Amino acid sequence: xxxxxxxxxxxxxxxxxxxxxxxxxxxxxxxxxxxxxxxxxxxxxxxxxxxxxxxxxxxxxxxxxxxxxxxxxxxxxxxxxxxx
Numbered sequence: 001x002x003x004x005x006x007x008x009x010x011x012x013x014x015x016x017x018x019x020x021x022x023x024x025x026x027x028x029x030x031x032x033x034x035x036x037x038x039x040x041x042x043x044x045x046x047x048x049x050x051x052x053x054x055x056x057x058x059x060x061x062x063x064x065x066x067x068x069x070x071x072x073x074x075x076x077x078x079x080x081x082x083x084x
Contacts, residue, residue, distance in 0.1 A: 005021040020026070026044045034041040046053045053061075 003023075005024065007019050007021050009016055009018055011017070026042075028044055030045045031042050032045055034043070046058070
C-alpha cells in the first residue's frame with residue numbers, strides 16, 4: 001500500500017516548489033517531473049550521489065510484468081545438429 005502525506009507548495013524564483021515530507025526524500029540532486037492530467041509524477045533521474053544506477057539496481061526498481069509470451073518457435077522445423 002502506498003504511503004500518503006500532505007505537503008505544502010510555495011513560490012520560488014524559478015517557479016512553484018514542493019516541500020518533500022520526511023521519509024519521502026529521493027537520492028541525488030535531480031528528478032524528472034511528468035505531468036499526467038492534474039497529477040505530477042516526480043521520479044529520480046537515476047543519478048545519485050554515488051553515481052548512476054547499476055543494471056541490478058535498475059531492474060530491482062522495475063515492476064514485474066505478467067505476460068504470456070507467444071511461442072516464437074511454434075511450427076518451425078527442429079534444429080539440425082552441427083559438428084564443428
